[in-house]
Amino acid sequence: MMEGLIVFVLIGFAPFLFVGIINRVKAIWAGRRGAPLLQSLYDFVKLMRKGQVVSGTTSFVFRIGPTVYLGGVLLAALLTPVPGAGAVMGFAGDFLLFAYVLGLGKFFLILSAMDTGSSFEGMGASREATFSTIVEPAFFILIGSLVLLTGHLSFEGIFQTLNAISGYTVLVSSLSVLCLFLMLLTEGARVPVDDPNTHLELTMIHEVMVLDTSGPDLAFIQYASALKMVVVATLMAHLLVPPDLPAWASTGLYLALLAATAGAVGAVESLIARLRMSHVPQFIFLMTALAWTVFASVLFFSQGDF
Amino acid sequence: MTLVLAGLGLVFSGGALAALAKGNAGRLISTITTLASFLLLLPPIYSVLTGGETRQMVLQWSEPAGMVRFVIDPLAAFFMFIIALGGWLSAFYSMDYMRAYREDAQGLSAYYFFLHLLIASMLVLVIVQNAFVFLVAWELMSLASFFLVSFENGKEEVRKAGLYYLVAMQAGAAFLIAAFAFMSFKAGSMDFARFSEVFHQDAGLSLWMFLLFFVGFGAKAGFFPLHTWLPLAHPAAPSPVSAILSGVMIKTGIYGLLRILLLMGPPEKGLAMMVFLVSLVSGLFGVMNAIAQRDIKKLLAYSSIENIGIIGMGIGLGMLGQAYGQPGLTVLGFSGALLHVFNHFTFKSVLFYGAGVVYARVHTRNIEDLGGLIRFMPWTATLFLIASLAISGLPALNGFVGEFALYYGMATGLLSASPGVILLSLVGIAGLAFIGVMAVLCFTNVFGVSFLGVNRRPFAHAPGEASGWMLLPMGLLSVLIVLIGLYPPITFPFLQQVVGSLAGEAAPALRTELGVLYAPVVRAIGLFALILLGLFLLRSWMLRNKRIAVFKTWDCGYQAPGSRFQYTASSFAAPFLSLTRAVLPVTRRLLRPQGLFPEDASFESRPRDLADVVLFSPLLGLLRKFFGLFTWIQSGKTQRYILYGLVFLLLVIIWIVGGG
Numbered sequence: 001m002m003e004g005l006i007v008f009v010l011i012g013f014a015p016f017l018f019v020g021i022i023n024r025v026k027a028i029w030a031g032r033r034g035a036p037l038l039q040s041l042y043d044f045v046k047l048m049r050k051g052q053v054v055s056g057t058t059s060f061v062f063r064i065g066p067t068v069y070l071g072g073v074l075l076a077a078l079l080t081p082v083p084g085a086g087a088v089m090g091f092a093g094d095f096l097l098f099a100y101v102l103g104l105g106k107f108f109l110i111l112s113a114m115d116t117g118s119s120f121e122g123m124g125a126s127r128e129a130t131f132s133t134i135v136e137p138a139f140f141i142l143i144g145s146l147v148l149l150t151g152h153l154s155f156e157g158i159f160q161t162l163n164a165i166s167g168y169t170v171l172v173s174s175l176s177v178l179c180l181f182l183m184l185l186t187e188g189a190r191v192p193v194d195d196p197n198t199h200l201e202l203t204m205i206h207e208v209m210v211l212d213t214s215g216p217d218l219a220f221i222q223y224a225s226a227l228k229m230v231v232v233a234t235l236m237a238h239l240l241v242p243p244d245l246p247a248w249a250s251t252g253l254y255l256a257l258l259a260a261t262a263g264a265v266g267a268v269e270s271l272i273a274r275l276r277m278s279h280v281p282q283f284i285f286l287m288t289a290l291a292w293t294v295f296a297s298v299l300f301f302s303q304g305d306f
Numbered sequence: 307m308t309l310v311l312a313g314l315g316l317v318f319s320g321g322a323l324a325a326l327a328k329g330n331a332g333r334l335i336s337t338i339t340t341l342a343s344f345l346l347l348l349p350p351i352y353s354v355l356t357g358g359e360t361r362q363m364v365l366q367w368s369e370p371a372g373m374v375r376f377v378i379d380p381l382a383a384f385f386m387f388i389i390a391l392g393g394w395l396s397a398f399y400s401m402d403y404m405r406a407y408r409e410d411a412q413g414l415s416a417y418y419f420f421l422h423l424l425i426a427s428m429l430v431l432v433i434v435q436n437a438f439v440f441l442v443a444w445e446l447m448s449l450a451s452f453f454l455v456s457f458e459n460g461k462e463e464v465r466k467a468g469l470y471y472l473v474a475m476q477a478g479a480a481f482l483i484a485a486f487a488f489m490s491f492k493a494g495s496m497d498f499a500r501f502s503e504v505f506h507q508d509a510g511l512s513l514w515m516f517l518l519f520f521v522g523f524g525a526k527a528g529f530f531p532l533h534t535w536l537p538l539a540h541p542a543a544p545s546p547v548s549a550i551l552s553g554v555m556i557k558t559g560i561y562g563l564l565r566i567l568l569l570m571g572p573p574e575k576g577l578a579m580m581v582f583l584v585s586l587v588s589g590l591f592g593v594m595n596a597i598a599q600r601d602i603k604k605l606l607a608y609s610s611i612e613n614i615g616i617i618g619m620g621i622g623l624g625m626l627g628q629a630y631g632q633p634g635l636t637v638l639g640f641s642g643a644l645l646h647v648f649n650h651f652t653f654k655s656v657l658f659y660g661a662g663v664v665y666a667r668v669h670t671r672n673i674e675d676l677g678g679l680i681r682f683m684p685w686t687a688t689l690f691l692i693a694s695l696a697i698s699g700l701p702a703l704n705g706f707v708g709e710f711a712l713y714y715g716m717a718t719g720l721l722s723a724s725p726g727v728i729l730l731s732l733v734g735i736a737g738l739a740f741i742g743v744m745a746v747l748c749f750t751n752v753f754g755v756s757f758l759g760v761n762r763r764p765f766a767h768a769p770g771e772a773s774g775w776m777l778l779p780m781g782l783l784s785v786l787i788v789l790i791g792l793y794p795p796i797t798f799p800f801l802q803q804v805v806g807s808l809a810g811e812a813a814p815a816l817r818t819e820l821g822v823l824y825a826p827v828v829r830a831i832g833l834f835a836l837i838l839l840g841l842f843l844l845r846s847w848m849l850r851n852k853r854i855a856v857f858k859t860w861d862c863g864y865q866a867p868g869s870r871f872q873y874t875a876s877s878f879a880a881p882f883l884s885l886t887r888a889v890l891p892v893t894r895r896l897l898r899p900q901g902l903f904p905e906d907a908s909f910e911s912r913p914r915d916l917a918d919v920v921l922f923s924p925l926l927g928l929l930r931k932f933f934g935l936f937t938w939i940q941s942g943k944t945q946r947y948i949l950y951g952l953v954f955l956l957l958v959i960i961w962i963v964g965g966g
Contacts, residue, residue: 051852055859057760059680067845071838075830089833091826096713097701101834103746104700110750116859117759122873129747130881133740140739144732148720201862211860216848281885295732
């Protein structure tokens with residue numbers, strides 16, 4: 001019961017805070033005071049209470065797209081275990097459903113962008129679909145390597161066993177964290193893959209897909225994207241929280257790591273510029289390379305005598 | 307068995323009757339007889355699949371066939387169901403679709419005759435246990451489908467595609483004939499049961515025989531690099547035929563492989579690895595090429611190659627499990643393969659029927675000319691969307707169900723003790739994920755460009771919705787897609803016997819195993835449905851009595867956007883294709899604008915098939931060159947031909963006199 005409560009509170013607030021921290025870090029870095037930490041929550045409430053402007057060319061796909069997208073991310077969040085609290089739902093093979101339900105959301109997000117018949121939104125949709133083709137296999141290689149290392153087929157089993165094995169998992173863990181951080185930047189549409197603050201449609205990916213979305217639908221999409229970042233950050237935190245801590249300590253450490261991840265995203269965003277669109281695939285391929293490195297080191301260690 | 311014979315007879319005689327009938331009667335006869343035979347076949351199929359006794363019938367025939375056994379075992383029953391259902395649905399769909407060709411009475415007669423012949427021959431070949439009759443049925447199937455593919459033989463491209471198809475099928479059949487002939491020579495009988503003994507006696511022989519069978523059946527199924535006929539034959543055929551070719555006929559190649567596996571027993575490790583890797587390459591290659599296509603039916607044909615690859619990965623996984631003695635892998639591999647055989651039949655048929663509706667209403671297969679069709683044909687669009695989601699393997703639809711078994715199987719393969727299996731499993735997981743996400747790209751592209759947005763070219767007349775005759779088969783299959791996706795366990799009673807026979811495991815144990823595996827998935831999908839319901843309620847509650855203004859799409863302040871401004875399928879796929887240039891050869895023809903007042907400039911790009919460019923074109927070129935050496939024989943002068951005859955006679959006489 002307690003676990004469920006923690007997860008629901010997290011799902012409710014963490015995404016807004018996560019975005020708030022990113023923006024605060026960027027503001028401080030740039031010498032500004034920055035918006036309140038919960039600014040995106042206020043935006044969410046405001047958007048939820050608005051009416052809508054919809055394009056006359058759209059069909060029902062455009063109307064259900066954002067909702068399905070959010071639904072997919074929500075289910076993925078419920079499948080993600082929280083350190084110290086566990087997952088609302090976890091089973092052998094849950095990581096498959098996790099990745100595929102996010103894929104379902106993406107499918108609808110792409111279609112609702114194409115439904116407007118806008119060339120900008122088509123451009124964003126095309127980029128989103130293309131970059132996913134690199135991210136997804138890398139994610140599966142990474143999780144597959146962790147399955148191989150721990151002998152468990154569920155998120156919970158993997159994370160509980162991973163840090164308890166021996167010293168060498170530190171290497172695997174840190175490589176995996178880096179790999180997942182790249183996934184967070186890509187899936188969360190952050191610099192250097194995408195710039196959420198850009199004003200030029202031609203250089204956007206995620207923002208351009210929602211040009212025609214307004215009101216509650218836009219609120220759903222913004223919240224879902226933030227939640228997606230929190231979900232990936234949760235997976236990252238799992239790799240860093242040591243085992244055998246009392247539940248309250250691991251949850252506390254987890255929250256601190258979540259904030260630190262948000263800070264790291266903000267720092268990256270302050271330090272480097274968005275990559276040229278044609279260089280983005282190379283950046284994401286780094287994730288694939290890292291995933292294969294994880295696999296190689298797991299294979300090396302598990303076959304050797306360590 | 308009586309029911310089966312009656313069903314078979316009905317299909318065959320129905321075809322003959324429909325061919326002879328005048329006017330509309332033919333179409334009606336065809337629909338009724340295929341439905342009746344489907345219903346007649348259902349009870350035996352149901353009973354065999356759910357654990358009833360296998361039905362058998364033995365005929366004594368003259369040489370070379372000898373004893374001919376017709377056996378309905380679970381494997382045969384599984385494929386019979388797909389054939390009979392697919393046959394009926396295509397006949398039903400043809401009711402309206404083929405009306406466009408009603409002037410061509412002769413062509414239509416032939417169409418119905420060969421459609422029924424195709425269904426009947428497929429039914430025979432899955433139940434017969436005799437090499438001779440099997441090959442006869444196999445050839446009948448190839449011939450019948452050749453005539454169906456060349457239905458519109460007035461068109462040059464159709465004739466070409468038909469001939470290519472025929473040659474490819476005969477080349478594949480040559481391998482099968484060789485393999486079967488050798489096997490029956492060794493076994494001293496044409497009966498499959500005797501083959502099994504030969505396989506078990508001689509391991510070296512079974513290796514080579516399996517390779518021959520794999521090439522022969524693989525050419526039919528469409529494994530890389532033997533797939534080149536699919537993207538030619540499917541667009542040429544009328545849509546109900548494409549649906550039956552892709553949904554049903556190519557699966558007979560899968561049936562053949564499984565049948566040989568059943569006879570052969572646990573395979574060599576190397577064979578299992580080969581099947582797995584060839585399938586993985588087929589899957590990747592198929593979907594990559596599908597992304598590059600503009601012709602909707604060509605795209606679907608490449609996607610069939612992809613799905614055959616996924617099915618083959620399941621078979622390969624099952625074989626790996628057998629070879630390495632890991633029953634869990636075997637069960638999951640074969641379950642995944644068979645689930646995907648059925649699932650692919652459902653969604654690929656819907657997609658081809660949908661493409662047929664588009665072709666019948668808009669008269670083009672080029673998706674670049676389409677757009678906004680969802681407003682003209684909302685039902686077709688919705689069903690096409692459901693099938694697109696399913697074929698991308700997304701959850702809550704049946705495509706995910708089969709792929710889940712495969713992923714799970716490969717994940718357990720990671721826990722194996724053998725490094726080979728570990729490596730293959732990880733490569734397989736990454737590969738299947740890559741295939742899945744490329745399918746998302748491919749099908750968001752085809753659905754988004756053809757059905758969403760606005761039409762890119764003016765339609766000659768507003769395209770109407772599909773008729774009930776066309777919607778019913780699509781709707782029926784979509785119900786199956788959703789049902790299996792929401793509640794996978796409904797398939798287990800029909801799966802347990804056939805997977806059990808392949809994996810050599812008791813059916814009840816297998817069913818419990820699958821039940822345990824899928825129970826949490828069912829719960830999670832239920833939860834997902836609840837979440838979606840909640841969100842939709844929240845959304846409509848928030849939007850109640852709010853102003854919803856309808857305006858045009860944001861155009862960046864530009865005031866005169868045209869429908870040609872939309873993103874095209876080519877540009878949607880371009881970023882991805884630029885990453886995969888190495889394996890996707892594209893011919894580009896660019897005419898640059900010249901001078902101060904350029905008059906014409908054009909750009910054309912045409913995706914080409916790597917297997918064709920690297921393998922078949924050079925090979926066929928060499929063959930042509932070789933046979934070119936003998937063209938002087940064909941002089942066209944009658945006197946010379948008479949001379950050839952005389953020389954030949956002379957040689958024969960010398961041979962008889964000298965030798966005898």
